[in-house]
Amino acid sequence: xxxxxxxxxxxxxxxxxxxxxxxxxxxxxxxxxxxxxxxxxxxxxxxxxxxxxxxxxxxxxxxxxxxxxxxxxxxxxxxxxxxxxxxxxxxxxxxxxxxxxxxxxxxxxxxxxxxxxxxxxxxxxxxxxxxxxxxxxxxxxxxxxxxxxxxxxxxxxxxxxxxxxxxxxxxxxxxxxxxxxxxxxxxxxxxxxxxxxxxxxxxxxxxxxxxxxxxxxxxxxxxxxxxxxxxxxxxxxxxxxxxxxxxxxxxxxxxxxxxxxxxxxxxxxxxxxxxxxxxxxxxxxxxxxxxxxxxxxxxxxxxxxxxxxxxxxxxxxxxxxxxxxxxxxxxxxxxxxxxxxxxxxxxxxxxxxxxxxxxxxxxxxxxxxxxxxxxxxxxxxxxxxxxxxxxxxxxxxxxxxxxxxxxxxxxxxxxxxxxxxxxxxxxxxxxxxxxxxxxxxxxxxxxxxxxxxxxxxxxxxxxxxxxxxxxxxxx
Amino acid sequence: xxxxxxxxxxxxxxxxxxxxxxxxxxxxxxxxxxxxxxxxxxxxxxxxxxxxxxxxxxxxxxxxxxxxxxxxxxxxxxxxxxxxxxxxxxxxxxxxxxxxxxxxxxxxxxxxxxxxxxxxxxxxxxxxxxxxxxxxxxxxxxxxxxxxxxxxxxxxxxxxxxxxxxxxxxxxxxxxxxxxxxxxxxxxxxxxxxxxxxxxxxxxxxxxxxxxxxxxxxxxxxxxxxxxxxxxxxxxxxxxxxxxxxxxxxxxxxxxxxxxxxxxxxxxxxxxxxxxxxxxxxxxxxxxxxxxxxxxxxxxxxxxxxxxxxxxxxxxxxxxxxxxxxxxxxxxxxxxxxxxxxxxxxxxxxxxxxxxxxxxxxxxxxxxxxxxxxxxxxxxxxxxxxxxxxxxxxxxxxxxxxxxxxxxxxxxxxxxxxxxxxxxxxxxxxxxxxxxxxxxxxxxxxxxxxxxxxxxxxxxxxxxxxxxxxxxxxx
Numbered sequence: 001x002x003x004x005x006x007x008x009x010x011x012x013x014x015x016x017x018x019x020x021x022x023x024x025x026x027x028x029x030x031x032x033x034x035x036x037x038x039x040x041x042x043x044x045x046x047x048x049x050x051x052x053x054x055x056x057x058x059x060x061x062x063x064x065x066x067x068x069x070x071x072x073x074x075x076x077x078x079x080x081x082x083x084x085x086x087x088x089x090x091x092x093x094x095x096x097x098x099x100x101x102x103x104x105x106x107x108x109x110x111x112x113x114x115x116x117x118x119x120x121x122x123x124x125x126x127x128x129x130x131x132x133x134x135x136x137x138x139x140x141x142x143x144x145x146x147x148x149x150x151x152x153x154x155x156x157x158x159x160x161x162x163x164x165x166x167x168x169x170x171x172x173x174x175x176x177x178x179x180x181x182x183x184x185x186x187x188x189x190x191x192x193x194x195x196x197x198x199x200x201x202x203x204x205x206x207x208x209x210x211x212x213x214x215x216x217x218x219x220x221x222x223x224x225x226x227x228x229x230x231x232x233x234x235x236x237x238x239x240x241x242x243x244x245x246x247x248x249x250x251x252x253x254x255x256x257x258x259x260x261x262x263x264x265x266x267x268x269x270x271x272x273x274x275x276x277x278x279x280x281x282x283x284x285x286x287x288x289x290x291x292x293x294x295x296x297x298x299x300x301x302x303x304x305x306x307x308x309x310x311x312x313x314x315x316x317x318x319x320x321x322x323x324x325x326x327x328x329x330x331x332x333x334x335x336x337x338x339x340x341x342x343x344x345x346x347x348x349x350x351x352x353x354x355x356x357x358x359x360x361x362x363x364x365x366x367x368x369x370x371x372x373x374x375x376x377x378x379x380x381x382x383x384x385x386x387x388x389x390x391x392x393x394x395x396x397x398x399x400x401x402x403x404x405x406x407x408x409x410x411x412x413x414x415x416x417x418x419x420x421x422x423x424x425x426x427x428x429x430x431x432x433x434x435x436x437x438x439x440x441x442x443x444x445x446x447x448x449x450x451x452x453x454x455x456x457x458x459x460x461x462x463x464x465x466x467x468x469x470x471x472x473x474x475x
Numbered sequence: 476x477x478x479x480x481x482x483x484x485x486x487x488x489x490x491x492x493x494x495x496x497x498x499x500x501x502x503x504x505x506x507x508x509x510x511x512x513x514x515x516x517x518x519x520x521x522x523x524x525x526x527x528x529x530x531x532x533x534x535x536x537x538x539x540x541x542x543x544x545x546x547x548x549x550x551x552x553x554x555x556x557x558x559x560x561x562x563x564x565x566x567x568x569x570x571x572x573x574x575x576x577x578x579x580x581x582x583x584x585x586x587x588x589x590x591x592x593x594x595x596x597x598x599x600x601x602x603x604x605x606x607x608x609x610x611x612x613x614x615x616x617x618x619x620x621x622x623x624x625x626x627x628x629x630x631x632x633x634x635x636x637x638x639x640x641x642x643x644x645x646x647x648x649x650x651x652x653x654x655x656x657x658x659x660x661x662x663x664x665x666x667x668x669x670x671x672x673x674x675x676x677x678x679x680x681x682x683x684x685x686x687x688x689x690x691x692x693x694x695x696x697x698x699x700x701x702x703x704x705x706x707x708x709x710x711x712x713x714x715x716x717x718x719x720x721x722x723x724x725x726x727x728x729x730x731x732x733x734x735x736x737x738x739x740x741x742x743x744x745x746x747x748x749x750x751x752x753x754x755x756x757x758x759x760x761x762x763x764x765x766x767x768x769x770x771x772x773x774x775x776x777x778x779x780x781x782x783x784x785x786x787x788x789x790x791x792x793x794x795x796x797x798x799x800x801x802x803x804x805x806x807x808x809x810x811x812x813x814x815x816x817x818x819x820x821x822x823x824x825x826x827x828x829x830x831x832x833x834x835x836x837x838x839x840x841x842x843x844x845x846x847x848x849x850x851x852x853x854x855x856x857x858x859x860x861x862x863x864x865x866x867x868x869x870x871x872x873x874x875x876x877x878x879x880x881x882x883x884x885x886x887x888x889x890x891x892x893x894x895x896x897x898x899x900x901x902x903x904x905x906x907x908x909x910x911x912x913x914x915x916x917x918x919x920x921x922x923x924x925x926x927x928x929x930x931x932x933x934x935x936x937x938x939x940x941x942x943x944x945x946x947x948x949x950x
Contacts, residue, residue, distance in 0.1 A: 007489060010568070014482060014489060015482060035817035060569065067584040067585030068583055068586075089485075089572065093485070110542030113510075157676060181650070194828050200801065201632060203652070332554065351826060352624045352785075354622045367526045368528065
């Protein structure tokens with residue numbers, strides 16, 4: 001395919017994409033296929049000779065679409081949202097065309113510099129403390145990671161490296177493996193599975209701090225475990241607080257936890273993967289109070305800020321902590337500007353070496369929506385969640401299982417877990433809407449997350465009357 | 476921006492992309508900017524109100540392009556190639572539109588299933604042993620990772636987890652941290668920095684095995700170190716072989732190393748990040764002989780197989796090894812088909828949780844080029860490297876520093892390192908072409924990697940006469 005054919009095919013694809021989004025609610029949100037459906041629809045081997053583009057394109061509807069879960073359908077209420085917008089898609093086209101690999105400043109200066117500045121813009125939108133911004137002389141700064149899982153892992157590894165250096169400074173005879181064997185990291189018992197996984201990868205003990213009746217970690221709970229662990233000769237070094245947990249969008253009490261971590265020299269990382277986007281609205285910004293105690297902070301614009309996946313924004317107060325954990329400098333990656341204070345080589349900030357020009361998506365989205373447009377998007381979706389909450393509350397058969405703070409409603413039928421499992425099974429088997437469950441204090445709970453940008457009040461009303469109808473059939 | 480405006484803007488962007496690629500050689504390959512250039516060109520904060528698309532687009536040439544290193548310019552010969560093709564870009568547009576997050580089968584069955592089948596297609600193109608294919612009943616299979624760095628890390632972590640279980644089966648009293656403190660992993664002294672970094676992340680000792688005069692690890696060299704380490708009470712558990720090293724595209728002798736690793740129960744991972752694409756050509760496939768001894772294998776279609784970044788293909792012989800290292804199952808990620816043998820939940824195969832629908836790129840590229848078209852691309856670029864090699868060899872002032880096997884030529888002026896450093900500095904400061912150096916056996920060497928899809932014989936001839944001219948000025 002040459003550039004001339006790309007001009008034609010690219011424009012056809014733009015229309016296909018626009019058609020897909022404009023008509024997405026006509027598609028069944030969750031597919032009917034059984035495992036293994038796809039293999040029999042296509043050949044067993046790649047073709048020897050090139051095929052025509054027409055043949056490829058007609059297979060999109062024949063092979064792919066029947067097996068797609070439509071995350072951007074207004075009938076999709078599962079997991080958490082994944083962001084999607086036209087400006088982000090345009091930026092991604094440009095990103096693919098430039099196709100640079102921005103592992104160092106020299107590998108493509110624009111790729112690195114736009115990222116640093118966009119993370120400053122975003123940090124200012126969130127009113128992050130100055131320490132987290134790069135500016136021209138800051139010691140902190142932001143970086144785009146692929147996912148929150150990677151951000152948590154990077155933070156844990158940086159903390160691990162820092163505590164080892166700190167202990168070895170006083171006790172040069174203590175080996176790294178000896179120190180690691182005593183380290184202990186903490187998170188909420190509601191934290192995402194990726195936090196536990198980060199501990200597993202880093203080879204350190206990971207303990208879950210019990211949450212209160214609102215699924216939130218309070219200072220006293222952390223303090224108790226810290227005392228026990230110190231007494232047992234362990235070395236607490238890392239606490240991952242969650243703002244907006246996956247099961248119920250609960251918030252750890254970082255104004256209490258932060259001072260404890262600071263006093264005990266424990267790295268506090270804040271994972272606000274979903275909720276973070278809401279902090280651009282003044283009315284939700286108090287949820288981030290306590291951020292000043294954190295060493296690192298992360299949230300996913302690719303969840304709720306209209307920036308297509310992947311784009312997980314992470315900030316650190318001291319870039320030297322994160323860089324120090326990984327820095328390696330083979331000759332083929334060195335460049336003239338290496339030593340300059342202005343230069344950032346993002347490869348030292350992340351697990352992979354290669355990286356795409358993802359800041360273009362942030363730039364396009366921030367400018368095409370403006371801060372007000374992005375705030376409007378958050379407020380609209382919170383409003384839809386509140387609307388769903390009222391519908392649930394008005395029905396005596398149901399109960400709300402956790403405070404509705406942002407765009408997630410946790411609810412259930414009053415009654416047994418079995419009953420609620422059956423209700424969810426029916427909902428998902430009818431395939432009109434799609435939900436996933438969670439477990440809260442031993443109870444099986446249904447999660448209703450407002451996801452698609454195209455979700456309107458009528459969809460929420462429709463979803464509720466459907467759920468209510470299925471419940472009536474069941475009861 | 477609504478769908479109607481996206482139709483218009485998307486088509487304009489398609490033309491911009493086509494124009495960019497068609498005229499890329501008119502742009503200076505390496506930018507003139509100084510560190511910090513970008514910040515002063517744009518506002519300090521995101522706009523409150525939405526801007527017009529025209530304003531955003533005109534900033535591409537004003538703000539971005541002056542700072543881009545043009546990796547797809549035919550004058551770019553630095554690092555290794557990063558792939559770029561029109562079919563891959565079309566597939567990426569579709570990927571963005573569907574915008575699903577394929578962490579589990581249920582989260583979008585097509586996303587998972589196309590990936591499994593495409594990795595089988597690609598495995599067959601490489602003539603991988605049957606063990607590595609998923610088929611319908613295989614115990615192995617392939618996965619798309621973001622980068623080779625992640626693939627190496629995943630392999631090392633799986634190996635770490637496997638050896639711990641193995642040792643604890645015989646010695647239930649030995650703690651995990653005690654075992655980890657004795658573990659030792661190996662790679663070539665020419666291995667990529669990401670391999671050493673994987674050891675650092677995994678918290679295990681990593682040793683570099685000395686290479687021979689062809690920069691290749693031979694069996695005897697590994698054997699010697701293994702004997703010493705076993706005698707010292709260490710536990711060898713992982714060897715990362717490289718096929719096509721970054722400095723000089725050297726090949727570790729896996730036909731010798733493989734049987735040693737198998738006999739010693741050491742996990743052998745093969746990193747063929749760059750070279751792997753060439754193995755689709757029968758004449759280069761012998762370089763992969765010995766693959767039958769490996770536990771895992773990885774290469775980057777996003778380097779040399781015309782699939783835009785990111786797309787790093789990894790296969791394992793036993794999927795249970797890799798899954799066992801990480802599996803976590805919170806309720807919100809469980810689904811009905813979990814237990815079926817046909818279902819793959821790729822989140823257990825990788826570091827991040829989220830993942831894009833990247834197999835679409837493979838599908839489009841394989842079909843639009845056909846195996847023959849892809850082989851032609853590899854052969855053309857190897858031919859261009861051979862052409863450059865002949866030019867160097869015909870000039871008595873220069874020497875070739877390593878065998879030219881694929882698309883990389885390592886060369887230098889006969890003489891001091893300083894002289895060669897000066898030559899490279901001049902080449903890069905003139906900015907007509909762009910190269911990076913490497914170090915081989917203490918010598919400062921220039922690397923000429925054939926990168927862009929658009930590179931033709933005339934560009935290589937022009938590059939050589941430019942280098943030759945600068946050398947004459949210098950000498």
